Amino acid sequence: DVTYGWWAGNAFVTNRSGRFIASHAAHTGLISLAAGANTLFEFSRFDPSVPMGNQGLVSIPHLAAIGIGFDEAGVWTGAGVVTIAILHLILSMVYGAGGLLHAIKFPEKIEDSEVKQAQKFKLEWDNPDNQTFILGHHLIFFGVANIWFVEWARVHGIYDPAVEAIRQVNYNLDLTQIWSHQFDFIQIDSLEDVMGGHAFLAFFQIGGGAFHIATKQIGTYTKFKGAELLSAEAILSWSLAGIG
Numbered sequence: 001d002v003t004y005g006w007w008a009g010n011a012f013v014t015n016r017s018g019r020f021i022a023s024h025a026a027h028t029g030l031i032s033l034a035a036g037a038n039t040l041f042e043f044s045r046f047d048p049s050v051p052m053g054n055q056g057l058v059s060i061p062h063l064a065a066i067g068i069g070f071d072e073a074g075v076w077t078g079a080g081v082v083t084i085a086i087l088h089l090i091l092s093m094v095y096g097a098g099g100l101l102h103a104i105k106f107p108e109k110i111e112d113s114e115v116k117q118a119q120k121f122k123l124e125w126d127n128p129d130n131q132t133f134i135l136g137h138h139l140i141f142f143g144v145a146n147i148w149f150v151e152w153a154r155v156h157g158i159y160d161p162a163v164e165a166i167r168q169v170n171y172n173l174d175l176t177q178i179w180s181h182q183f184d185f186i187q188i189d190s191l192e193d194v195m196g197g198h199a200f201l202a203f204f205q206i207g208g209g210a211f212h213i214a215t216k217q218i219g220t221y222t223k224f225k226g227a228e229l230l231s232a233e234a235i236l237s238w239s240l241a242g243i244g
Contacts (some may be wrong), residue, residue: 017111017122021102021110022099022103026103028101029093029096032088033089035088039081039085042059043078043085048075063081067156071166073166120133121133128216128217132201135212136214137209146202147202150199153168154170171195172192172195202241
C-alpha cells in the first residue's frame, strides 16, 4: 500500500523483490559502462607531459593510484589501462543482461523462484531475520573486496606519493594504531597503516557477515532497527570506497 509518489526512489519495487534486483543490476551496469567508456576517453586524450590535475581526469588517476598505467618509477606506460576499460565494458553487458533477465524472464518476486537458494534472498522489510541474512552476505562481499585491495598492494604495489613511485606495501596489523586512528584517519601518513586498517576491516566485515547469516535479530525489532540495518550497510559501503 504505497502512498507516496511514483518518483520516490524504489517505491515501484517495494513488494517486487525480483524487480528490485533488476533495477540494481541495471544501475550497476550503467556505472560499469560509464567507468569503462570514460577510461577509454581519457586514455585517448591523456598527455603524460601535463600534470593529471590540469587535464580534468577522473578514471586514470584512480588507476594510477593502484599502480596501473605506470611503471615502478611513476613513468607513464599505459599498460593495463585499456584492458581494465574493456573489462568494465564487458561486465556492463553482463550486468545489463542480468537486469533484463530479472525484469522480463525471472519471477517478479524472488520467493516465487524455483531455486531454493534464491528464495532465501526475498525482501521482507518487516522481517528482521530476513534483513540480517541479506546484510550478512553484503558484509562478506565487502570483506573480500578489502582482502583483494590489501593483497594487491602487497603483491603488485600501489603509488606512494611520499616517494613518487609505485611500491609494494605490507599491511601493519597493529590494533593499537588502528584504534587510535579511528578519529584522525585523515592525518594518516603511512600506507602500511592504511593497509592494516583495510586488513582489519576485512576480518571485521567477514566475521560480522557470518554472524548475521548464522544468527537472528537480537532484541525487539522496530522500524528504527530496520533503518539502522540499511544505514549500517550504506556506511560500510562508503567506508570501503572512501578509505580505498
